[in-house]
Amino acid sequence: MSEAGKLLFDLTLTDEQALMRETVRKFVDAEVRPFARKYDEAGATPRELWQKTLELGVNAVQIPEEQGGFGSTRSPISNTLLAEDLARGDMSLALSALSTLSFVNCLLDFGNASQKAQLLSACAADGFHPAAVALAEPGTRFDPLKLATTATRATSATGNQGGYVLQGAKTLVAFGPEAEHVLVIARPPHGAPGEAGAFVVPRGQAGVSWSREAFMGLRPAPLHRMQLDGVQVPESARLGGDVPFQLSRLVDLSRIGAAALTVGTCQAVLDYVKSYCNERIAFGEPITNRQSVAFMIADIAIELDALRLLTYRAAARAERGLPFHREAYLARIQAVEKGMKIGTDGVQLLGGHGFIREHMVELWYRNLRAVPLLEGTLCV
């Protein structure tokens, strides 16, 4: 039997993953959760917090040693666990803190040698290096296979071809004008559906304009609308190595990322309603002595575990190099539907108190509504 054939169904973390999980959980409990409300009200995240997540090794772990990283194997599963654990503290922080990792993962998957050499070392450095992937576009019914943003081959006055001109608009781009690099996904003007390229756009690029987006939730995450008007990038800005850029891989990895953020946030909801409802007295006893309340909490736990396993399966298939398009698609469906259900039940279980901004459940409710929008945002 081959090595792969001996592989068993297994839910055990590797030692490295277990250690990382413990470290991140401690960090989240001490540095994230207690302040999540404050940052939500302020609509901003202090830069030191990103610097602190960096010290967990978030970006550098899977960057090769020659580019200044730790050289661990590229691991969608480890990234999924990381997204889950950070989101248990705060989805907004998880999203912004892992935005650079998402950019790194795209480089690792699709970049050529010189792109990796140039860009990865900056991301592996000690200082926080804000970066983002820009896929989602403003408008109703966004479909990643029907992008409006185009990349047209540039033609010089002498008739020589060189570089591309990007035209369009992107939404939910982390860090905006502060981002050192943004990977813009755009389609050729006359390409087939799903055909697309990925282009590195550096900070301060002419033709790019930014506006801060204010949403129902994800308020501390510095999310921006990106307008691209005749943005000229050189040939070398287009990602492409031994493996050509695959839009579907990027989309699928980001769906796993969105599902992982959902799992972490829903875990926070479950933990919160468990203790709140056990302590809340009505009619002379804890409200969890009533089946209507207890069963709602049981169902949160059941659907959460089911979603978690679905997410892990898609990530583990990606890690093993198996096809994972279907699994990522199904994980997204469950994340969108069950995640919001858990979010709304979380508020319901606290009754009127759940509606008050003193409790966290209303914040998770607002954040969980973002899950379907997170296309291309966090690639694991």
Place this chain on the structure above:
Amino acid sequence: MINLELSEQLAGLETLMRSVATNVMRPISRKYDKQEHDVPVELKVLDRSRQRQASGAAPAGEKKEKDPTQPRQVKNGPAMAAVVSIEHMAWGDVGLMLSIPGGGLGNAAINAVATAEQKERFGSLYASMAITEPASGSDSGSISTTARLDGDEWVIDGEKIFVTAGGRCNAVVVWATLDKHKGKAAIKSFVVPKGTPGMEVVKLEHKLGIRASDTATILFTGCRVPKGNLLGHAEVAEGEKRAAFGKVMQTFDNTRPGVAAMSIGCARAALDLARELLEKDGLRFDYDKPLWDASAAEAELYRMEADWEAARLLVLRAAWMADNGQPNSMEASMAKAKAGRVGNAITLRCVELCGSIGYGEDTLLEKFARDSKILDIFEGTQQIQQLIVARRLLGKSSAELK
């Protein structure tokens, strides 16, 4: 290392069972749905008790010496093999699967609580399980069938209903109380071989679904069995009541993932067939479009698949935990709760999606939709599973969370 794919060995088992389901069960599926109480003779080739005898009946629970200095090896063992087999047999036909000679729920009880000597004596029987009574369903602690010791024999009196395979089995594991005033701790199970005077099958039920499986009412009137037919030990624990009853109930920790697997198998059968019919009508499933740009039928199928896949993974997790020595009572109930409700919803929706073709007897979709209902009921209803999960999760006793 996290991996949620089946091992090569389990994938092989999956293929084997799917082929049995396709070749042995599907061809006779409609026949025994129509001929409700006929014995499906075609299933003799699958007799489990003969298989157990042939393999030397190695009793479960015999463990190899372990080297404590070695790190624990992850196992994909008998519990996983069981749910994988059950899923694919149930894909063939749940009713027929429950009618495979030798594979009764009573056998699970014997495996779980019998002494070594009892396993030797009863291991090759085809044993059904008699718990439910006309006035005692989910509340199995309230049964009123009695067992009284008279000399070297137990004398059993009472009425049992909903005994799966009660007509066709060759022994019944019956639950009875030694003293109704002592509550759950006094409930014991007894092996009663067929032909024992005083045990009579008085009725076979006519059901909504799983019609191929016989469901019997059995009457016990002064029915005498040897003292040694009480499974496990006879003492009635005074203090640790829940622990003693728990011993009998623990059968269900092992069987709940199995019933959940039936639900998954039955739902998959409906999904596969509905998809085939929809594809004939020109629908394509590529898992690409956002749900709101897919047709409503397409979107519904995706949603069902997502629910199905999630439920299946809960079932595999519960079995994996059992194989790796982790307590899984809550996870087994989670699996049964999600698989039971999702399985029922999927089979019903597939009928709806396929219109009069789905509703008609020319395909099996309507049958799957009838069969699936019981899977959200027997061996713990949806609500009982939620109760178990909720109590564990919230740290509640049965007095607090009723």
